[in-house]
Amino acid sequence: QSLKIGLIPADGIGKEVIPAARKVLEAIGSDIPKPEFVPLLAGWEVFVRSGTALPEETVEALRECDGALFGAVSSPSRRVTGYSSPIVALRKELDLYANVRPVISVAANPEEKPAVDLVVVRENTECLYVKQEQLVPTENGKEARATRLITERASRRIGKMAFEIALGRPRKQVTIIHKSNVLSVTDGLFRETIRQIPFDSNGRYDSVKLEEQIVDSAVYRLFREPQIYDVMVAPNLYGDIISDAAAALVGSLGLVPSVNAGDKFVMGEPVHGSAPDIEGKGIANPIAAIRSAALMLRHLGYTAPADRIDRAVDQVIREGQVLTPDLGGKSSTNDVLDAVLKKL
Amino acid sequence: QSLKIGLIPADGIGKEVIPAARKVLEAIGSDIPKPEFVPLLAGWEVFVRSGTALPEETVEALRECDGALFGAVSSPSRRVTGYSSPIVALRKELDLYANVRPVISVAANPEEKPAVDLVVVRENTECLYVKQEQLVPTENGKEARATRLITERASRRIGKMAFEIALGRPRKQVTIIHKSNVLSVTDGLFRETIRQIPFDSNGRYDSVKLEEQIVDSAVYRLFREPQIYDVMVAPNLYGDIISDAAAALVGSLGLVPSVNAGDKFVMGEPVHGSAPDIEGKGIANPIAAIRSAALMLRHLGYTAPADRIDRAVDQVIREGQVLTPDLGGKSSTNDVLDAVLKKL
Numbered sequence: 001q002s003l004k005i006g007l008i009p010a011d012g013i014g015k016e017v018i019p020a021a022r023k024v025l026e027a028i029g030s031d032i033p034k035p036e037f038v039p040l041l042a043g044w045e046v047f048v049r050s051g052t053a054l055p056e057e058t059v060e061a062l063r064e065c066d067g068a069l070f071g072a073v074s075s076p077s078r079r080v081t082g083y084s085s086p087i088v089a090l091r092k093e094l095d096l097y098a099n100v101r102p103v104i105s106v107a108a109n110p111e112e113k114p115a116v117d118l119v120v121v122r123e124n125t126e127c128l129y130v131k132q133e134q135l136v137p138t139e140n141g142k143e144a145r146a147t148r149l150i151t152e153r154a155s156r157r158i159g160k161m162a163f164e165i166a167l168g169r170p171r172k173q174v175t176i177i178h179k180s181n182v183l184s185v186t187d188g189l190f191r192e193t194i195r196q197i198p199f200d201s202n203g204r205y206d207s208v209k210l211e212e213q214i215v216d217s218a219v220y221r222l223f224r225e226p227q228i229y230d231v232m233v234a235p236n237l238y239g240d241i242i243s244d245a246a247a248a249l250v251g252s253l254g255l256v257p258s259v260n261a262g263d264k265f266v267m268g269e270p271v272h273g274s275a276p277d278i279e280g281k282g283i284a285n286p287i288a289a290i291r292s293a294a295l296m297l298r299h300l301g302y303t304a305p306a307d308r309i310d311r312a313v314d315q316v317i318r319e320g321q322v323l324t325p326d327l328g329g330k331s332s333t334n335d336v337l338d339a340v341l342k343k344l
Numbered sequence: 345q346s347l348k349i350g351l352i353p354a355d356g357i358g359k360e361v362i363p364a365a366r367k368v369l370e371a372i373g374s375d376i377p378k379p380e381f382v383p384l385l386a387g388w389e390v391f392v393r394s395g396t397a398l399p400e401e402t403v404e405a406l407r408e409c410d411g412a413l414f415g416a417v418s419s420p421s422r423r424v425t426g427y428s429s430p431i432v433a434l435r436k437e438l439d440l441y442a443n444v445r446p447v448i449s450v451a452a453n454p455e456e457k458p459a460v461d462l463v464v465v466r467e468n469t470e471c472l473y474v475k476q477e478q479l480v481p482t483e484n485g486k487e488a489r490a491t492r493l494i495t496e497r498a499s500r501r502i503g504k505m506a507f508e509i510a511l512g513r514p515r516k517q518v519t520i521i522h523k524s525n526v527l528s529v530t531d532g533l534f535r536e537t538i539r540q541i542p543f544d545s546n547g548r549y550d551s552v553k554l555e556e557q558i559v560d561s562a563v564y565r566l567f568r569e570p571q572i573y574d575v576m577v578a579p580n581l582y583g584d585i586i587s588d589a590a591a592a593l594v595g596s597l598g599l600v601p602s603v604n605a606g607d608k609f610v611m612g613e614p615v616h617g618s619a620p621d622i623e624g625k626g627i628a629n630p631i632a633a634i635r636s637a638a639l640m641l642r643h644l645g646y647t648a649p650a651d652r653i654d655r656a657v658d659q660v661i662r663e664g665q666v667l668t669p670d671l672g673g674k675s676s677t678n679d680v681l682d683a684v685l686k687k688l
């Protein structure tokens with residue numbers, strides 16, 4: 001038995017952090033089936049070379065894999081005909097309907113409670129990300145319209161995912177993020193569908209506390225009192241913003257992992273971007289990618305090795321000796337990788 | 345000559361902070377024409393009594409006023425047929441196309457540079473706030489769609505407003521907030537229209553530095569390094585979220601003022617909501633409303649009295665003796681009002 005993992009470094013520092021995550025998976029040993037890696041292409045660079053940001057081969061190969069790790073994509077600085085984000089397309093193609101982003105601060109000592117310990121569960125397939133846009137020239141200039149789609153089906157499955165994740169956490173609390181005071185129909189549907197879930201679940205979620213917050217004040221309160229949140233469930237765009245906001249609370253985007261999860265496939269993806277400003281300098285923080293690999297393992301059912309990786313990373317952060325510049329350190333990507341490997 | 349000001353306390357603590365702002369305007373004296381106040385209705389409470397959240401009389405009366413102050417509205421906790429936010433409707437009815445929200449931290453001593461000193465210039469009339477939504481039942485459950493509208497005309501006028509505001513500030517920098525890596529048509533139009541402005545302005549904006557940020561990373565960087573921002577210009581929904589995020593940086597939503605400004609009318613509005621949890625307790629922070637009154641005066645051309653009010657408020661905050669609970673104090677709305685009046 002082997003574990004087939006697609007590797008899509010894509011652009012910029014993606015090409016530096018995904019190899020680091022790969023090394024960690026290789027070092028895990030017999031806790032997981034021997035991983036077989038499948039290198040795959042996607043992103044801006046392959047678009048420039050070949051005219052497509054997501055080659056058909058990549059999608060086909062991923063369908064044969066157990067999981068995948070995705071790096072980061074660069075965006076062109078102006079609108080380019082035919083280019084659109086491969087990560088958004090991949091999420092849709094493989095029906096990876098949930099983007100799960102745990103944001104946790106590493107406490108100074110292992111016994112302490114972390115100041116921030118929440119999970120953003122972001123719907124991944126609809127909202128404005130359906131990318132149905134039109135441009136119409138009128139007498140008064142151009143007018144552009146985009147469609148925001150919210151369905152009961154997608155809201156229910158993302159809601160269920162949030163409830164399931166909450167069940168596995170000590171606080172067992174789900175907060176619905178919405179803006180139904182303005183978007184009473186679309187966000188109204190999102191909110192009411194999720195509020196309905198406990199009533200349709202034979203008591204399975206009786207222990208889960210359900211809260212809600214309007215998105216603007218949710219972001220405000222996230223800064224002021226992050227401890228009020230446990231699991232936050234949000235439509236696609238709010239989830240995008242909120243997970244970056246939450247990442248700011250723990251010191252660096254370079255720490256925050258995510259997985260794009262469907263019912264049959266899971267793809268790890270660091271929350272940070274391709275960071276063209278530091279590309280090629282060898283100083284990108286590999287921790288988000290390494291934690292994304294751990295999170296991928298967790299979703300594949302390999303809890304113990306996932307815990308091992310997370311504990312190793314926590315120790316490196318806590319000791320504070322080997323850190324990349326985004327965390328105020330002077331170490332390189334490889335230094336941090338080596339430090340993590342030593343703690344494994 | 346008199347200054348006719350519509351007063352719309354609306355719901356919750358709106359009814360506590362708008363009277364405080366009124367008292368400050370009354371105390372200004374001969375720096376402004378004697379204000380004449382016109383009390384007007386809007387909001388959830390009037391909806392419950394009369395079936396409309398924005399009585400036609402209110403809109404008509406405002407058309408006769410020089411400016412207005414709006415409190416805050418409560419939202420029903422479930423979707424209610426026929427109810428929709430009066431503030432959103434007012435902005436549209438009176439074509440108050442810009443929501444201007446200065447967020448500034450009060451430095452410990454008056455000579456110091458404030459840590460946060462930025463202005464969010466939010467487009468106020470379109471984006472998802474056009475509220476074109478449909479609900480369609482399908483075989484797989486309900487589907488809801490909303491339209492996001494971005495026009496060249498509205499993008500240009502909000503962009504110009506941002507450039508004008510930047511011209512009056514020492515740093516003279518405008519940052520466009522968008523998500524054109526996903527919404528290449530709508531946000532692409534917003535971005536490209538604003539980038540075009542300097543080229544069409546006969547050198548007027550040559551001294552302004554133009555930057556841009558993707559909305560998710562803009563929020564991240566707002567938390568990590570707020571000093572990179574001067575004037576942020578954003579489509580409606582991003583602007584809504586960003587101004588709340590910025591407010592979190594300065595200690596309390598209760599400090600942040602705004603105006604809804606058109607070419608012919610200006611309406612002050614504290615950024616905070618109706619705060620049902622503290623309604624009627626007499627402890628709402630009146631500072632956002634008082635500063636909104638000052639900002640309204642500023643937009644009406646009364647710079648000196650606006651400065652006087654802002655300086656009085658800064659002194660009260662700096663001394664830290666008379667603060668409401670949201671700032672860690674124990675004082676009442678009236679205590680803070682009295683303290684400000686004394687410093688005027």
Ligand SMILES: CC(C)[C@H](C(=O)O)[C@@H](O)C(=O)O
Nearest residue numbers: 073085087088240525526560
């Ligand atoms: C790169 C971009 C399309 C993407 C998104 O908006 O989903 C990114 O911000 C993310 O959060 O994964």
Ligand SMILES: CC(C)[C@H](C(=O)O)[C@@H](O)C(=O)O
Nearest residue numbers: 181182216417429431432584
């Ligand atoms: C009350 C609500 C409709 C409003 C908005 O979203 O514009 C509020 O959040 C604001 O920012 O003024």
